Every structure is written in C-alpha cells, then in structure tokens.
Amino acid sequence: MRRIRCRLWGCGLWVGVWLSGAVAGLGLAQEPRTSESPRNAVDSAFQRKAPDVGERVPNLTAFRADGSKVQLFELGGKPTVLVFGCLT
Amino acid sequence: MRNVPSLEAIHQDFAPKGVQFYYIYKSLAHPETNGYVAPVSLEERLMHVAEAQRTLGTKIPWLCDTMENDVKHGLGDAPNSEFILDAEGRVLVKRSWSNPDELRADLEKLVGKVDRPTSIASLNLPTKKPNPEASTIASGVLPKLELPEQMRPLVVETVQAGGEPFYVKLRAEAEPALLRDGEGRLYLVFHLDPLYHVHWNNLAAPLKFEIQTSSSATLARSAGEAPKVNVEADSDPREFLLEVTLMDRSKPLELTVQYFACHDEEGWCKPITQTYRIKWQADQDGGSVRRGNRPRGTAQNNRRPEMGNGPGRNERRRPDQRPGMNDPPGTANRPIAGRVVSIDAEAQTITVRLAGGPEVEYNAASARLMDADGTLDLEQLKENDRVMLGVTNDKDADGRVVLRRLMRR
Numbered sequence: 001m002r003r004i005r006c007r008l009w010g011c012g013l014w015v016g017v018w019l020s021g022a023v024a025g026l027g028l029a030q031e032p033r034t035s036e037s038p039r040n041a042v043d044s045a046f047q048r049k050a051p052d053v054g055e056r057v058p059n060l061t062a063f064r065a066d067g068s069k070v071q072l073f074e075l076g077g078k079p080t081v082l083v084f085g086c087l088t
Numbered sequence: 089m090r091n092v093p094s095l096e097a098i099h100q101d102f103a104p105k106g107v108q109f110y111y112i113y114k115s116l117a118h119p120e121t122n123g124y125v126a127p128v129s130l131e132e133r134l135m136h137v138a139e140a141q142r143t144l145g146t147k148i149p150w151l152c153d154t155m156e157n158d159v160k161h162g163l164g165d166a167p168n169s170e171f172i173l174d175a176e177g178r179v180l181v182k183r184s185w186s187n188p189d190e191l192r193a194d195l196e197k198l199v200g201k202v203d204r205p206t207s208i209a210s211l212n213l214p215t216k217k218p219n220p221e222a223s224t225i226a227s228g229v230l231p232k233l234e235l236p237e238q239m240r241p242l243v244v245e246t247v248q249a250g251g252e253p254f255y256v257k258l259r260a261e262a263e264p265a266l267l268r269d270g271e272g273r274l275y276l277v278f279h280l281d282p283l284y285h286v287h288w289n290n291l292a293a294p295l296k297f298e299i300q301t302s303s304s305a306t307l308a309r310s311a312g313e314a315p316k317v318n319v320e321a322d323s324d325p326r327e328f329l330l331e332v333t334l335m336d337r338s339k340p341l342e343l344t345v346q347y348f349a350c351h352d353e354e355g356w357c358k359p360i361t362q363t364y365r366i367k368w369q370a371d372q373d374g375g376s377v378r379r380g381n382r383p384r385g386t387a388q389n390n391r392r393p394e395m396g397n398g399p400g401r402n403e404r405r406r407p408d409q410r411p412g413m414n415d416p417p418g419t420a421n422r423p424i425a426g427r428v429v430s431i432d433a434e435a436q437t438i439t440v441r442l443a444g445g446p447e448v449e450y451n452a453a454s455a456r457l458m459d460a461d462g463t464l465d466l467e468q469l470k471e472n473d474r475v476m477l478g479v480t481n482d483k484d485a486d487g488r489v490v491l492r493r494l495m496r497r
Binding site for chain 2: 037038039042043045046047049050051052053054055056057058060061062063064065067070072073075076077078079080081082083084085086087088
C-alpha cells in the first residue's frame with residue numbers, strides 16, 4: 001500500500017512537472033509580482049525612514065521664505081505641525 | 089497640494105490655541121504639471137515658494153528644504169507627509185500622507201476642541217492661476233514624442249558659466265534597461281521655466297544641443313536640433329530620444345545647449361549657451377511626470393523614433409489598428425459617457441456618474457476640457473452636465489485615473 005502511494009505521489013510529481021513545463025512553454029506562467037504600488041512604496045519607506053513617535057526630529061537646516069537659514073530645533077517651544085508640499 | 093484649503097482652516101482654528109504650522113517646500117512631486125520644472129538653485133526654489141504662496145493663497149508660513157533635500161530625506165522621504173511635534177520637537181503623530189480630518193482630530197485631542205470650526209468657504213483664499221503666461225504663448229505646436237514606459241529621472245547638474253539664469257531646464261530620463269544593462273534610450277527634454285516668463289524665439293535658429301564625446305557612453309547621435317516651428321513664438325518643450333550604450337557609468341555626460349530666449353515684458357531676445365551634466369544615477373527626488381496626454385510605447389508598439397520627430401506619423405493604419413478600436417470602453421482610447429456629479433477645482437478632480445451607474449473620481453489636472461464653443465475651465469462645469477471622457481492608463485498618487493480630455497455635450 002505504501003509502495004502504491006509512493007508511486008502515485010511520484011506520478012503526481014511528474015504530472016506536476018510536466019504541467020508546469022507546459023504552462024511555461026505556452027507562455028502562461030507569469031513572473032511573480034514583486035512591485036508594490038507607488039503609494040504603498042512611499043508608505044513603507046516613510047514608516048522605515050521617518051523618526052518614530054516619541055523621537056526628536058533631527059536638527060536639520062531649512063530656509064524661511066525670505067532665504068534666511070533656520071534649524072528645525074529653533075522652531076520648538078510650541079506644538080508644531082509640519083506638512084510637506086510643493087507646487088505640483 | 090490638494091489639502092491646502094483644509095489645512096488653512098485648521099491653522100485658523102488652532103493657531104490661537106498655541107499651535108504653530110509650517111509647510112515645508114520640497115522637490116517637485118510631479119514636474120511639468122502646470123509647466124513647473126525643477127529649480128536648479130536655492131534662489132529658484134525660493135521663487136517656487138513665492139509662487140506657491142501666490143497661487144495657493146497660503147497663510148501658513150513656508151520653510152524651504154535645502155537643494156540636497158535634507159529635510160525631506162531626514163523626515164521620511166514622502167511627498168506630502170505631515171507631523172505633529174511637541175514643544176521639544178518630539179514626534180507625537182506622523183503620517184505618510186497629509187490627512188486634514190485626522191490632523192484636526194489629533195489637534196483637538198492635544199489642545200482641545202474649537203467651538204466653531206472654520207469652513208473652507210469662509211477662508212476666501214486668494215488663489216491665482218498658475219503660470220498665467222501659458223495662455224498667451226502658443227503651445228501644442230510640436231507633436232509629443234512617444235516614450236518608453238517607466239522612464240527613470242536622472243540626476244542633472246548645471247554647470248554655471250556667466251550670470252544668466254537657466255531659463256531652460258533640462259530633464260533627462262533613462263529607460264530602465266539603460267541603467268540596468270547599460271543599453272537603452274535616453275530622453276532629453278528642454279523646458280522653458282515659467283518663473284522666468286520667457287518663450288522660444290522661432291525666428292532665430294532652433295534649440296540645438298551637443299554632447300561632449302567621452303569614454304562614458306556611446307551615443308547614436310551626440311548632437312541634435314529641435315524641429316523648425318512655424319509660429320514666431322511658442323512654449324512647447326523640445327524633446328529628444330537617443331540610443332545610448334554605457335561604457336563607464338561613473339563618468340557623467342556633459343551637454344551644451346544653445347537657444348534663443350525672449351522676454352516680451354523686458355523687451356529682450358538673446359542667444360543663450362548653457363551646460364548640463366547628466367549622471368547615470370536615478371534621481372530619487374526627480375518626481376514623476378504625469379504624461380496622460382501623450383503616446384506611450386508598449387511592448388507591441390515599441391518603435392524607436394528618430395531624434396526630434398514623433399514615430400510613424402506618416403504611416404497609415406488599417407481601421408482595426410486605429411487607437412481604441414480594440415480597446416474596452418474607458419481605456420485610453422475609447423471615450424466613455426457620464427454626468428458630472430461634483431467638481432473640486434482646488435484638487436483638480438471631477439466625479440462623474442458613468443453610463444453604467446458607478447461614480448468615479450478622476451484626476452483632471454492635465455485634462456483638456458472642451459465643449460462646442462472651445463476650451464473650458466474646470467470651474468465652468470456644472471453638476472449634471474453630460475460629458476464624454478477620454479482617460480489615460482495612468483493613475484495619480486491617490487489611485488484616481490488621470491483624465492486626458494473631457495468634452496461637454
């Protein structure tokens with residue numbers, strides 16, 4: 001009985017190999033999709049790269065609209081909302 | 089920035105409660121939208137900030153990121169993220185995409201509710217049209233090139249020589265194969281920067297460029313000239329597609345461009361020569377161009393155009409090969425019918441109830457809107473207007489299909 005089961009398993013394996021070969025040969029096999037949507041990619045990169053909740057933001061340099069330099073730490077003293085954006 | 093009116097309303101409500109607000113101006117998310125192109129200096133990025141203040145009518149102050157995009161990189165590298173920091177600069181909330189409703193709720197928890205929240209309508213934001221000169225200079229006079237899919241922006245640097253601003257900006261993009269395997273196509277496009285209010289002078293010689301031959305790459309052609317244009321002045325970008333074989337990707341290409349630019353208000357027209365350096369390195373801050381209304385290369389239709397000319401324009405197609413004949417409705421080439429449900433002029437979106445019943449929100453930022461009398465502005469559309477839509481295969485960052493054209497019936 002065990003021997004029969006093994007033979008059946010072997011047969012199934014060969015059928016599987018043949019089928020996958022045929023599918024690939026017919027061009028039906030698709031490459032696995034690994035690319036995530038641009039929005040999801042932004043989300044996951046953001047979660048990885050942005051400072052965590054409770055962490056202090058780095059003291060980076062920016063410029064005020066008049067061109068004067070400002071360090072992010074200089075903005076402290078009050079609760080602060082920062083929103084990134086641009087013209088487009 | 090679609091959320092500006094909501095953010096301004098939140099600012100109005102919570103600034104008196106001791107919360108300070110800043111927008112951080114970063115690299116362009118979608119260059120070429122409304123004609124805006126990436127600045128090449130801090131002075132130019134500050135000009136963008138002024139333009140954002142002018143066109144969006146913002147009261148929240150702007151901070152400008154460095155040209156190296158240090159703030160964007162240091163705070164998570166997302167185009168429209170938002171943070172709430174405590175008084176010591178610690179992160180209380182971080183969000184990869186700004187969400188005004190959630191921001192308001194967070195601030196209510198932090199500093200208390202507002203008795204009468206400000207409505208967007210009551211703000212009366214003094215918004216101005218972006219790039220107002222665009223309507224006075226001819227455009228659409230040159231056919232757009234068919235481009236390969238998934239082009240990657242490359243790092244482009246300017247080589248300063250003389251004091252002239254870079255009236256024209258070069259954007260370089262590479263086919264993925266070029267960066268991966270060292271062989272593929274390089275797309276070069278020269279845009280007039282709308283912040284300088286100049287136009288091409290077509291009575292003079294067309295724009296031409298030359299690439300200094302080096303050991304970094306072999307090019308099918310190392311020089312090019314834009315096509316002659318029959319109108320005296322226009323603002324269309326000058327495009328080129330080159331076959332490239334990379335030899336040494338550590339060495340950049342140096343490109344010199346010559347063109348005549350004119351400034352009508354200042355009354356000058358002059359020849360300009362400027363140099364750019366193109367690195368064989370994807371620009372992570374290069375943004376993505378919304379190219380809804382141009383032909384796209386596909387695996388089946390991957391013809392290689394000559395430099396400066398659209399491909400196959402003189403070829404005749406059989407009726408069943410015409411664009412859209414074999415496409416299902418709603419795809420790029422077959423228009424679909426519906427009725428306008430709502431318009432968001434600020435966000436440049438339109439919601440349409442399609443003939444089959446579903447309501448779909450489209451991105452109309454780059455769409456051509458028309459009716460029998462000519463072109464339309466989004467604001468001129470009304471609820472329940474019957475429309476025919478031509479859509480692209482593109483989606484915006486929020487998953488909305490990008491509209492190519494809309495015809496009011």
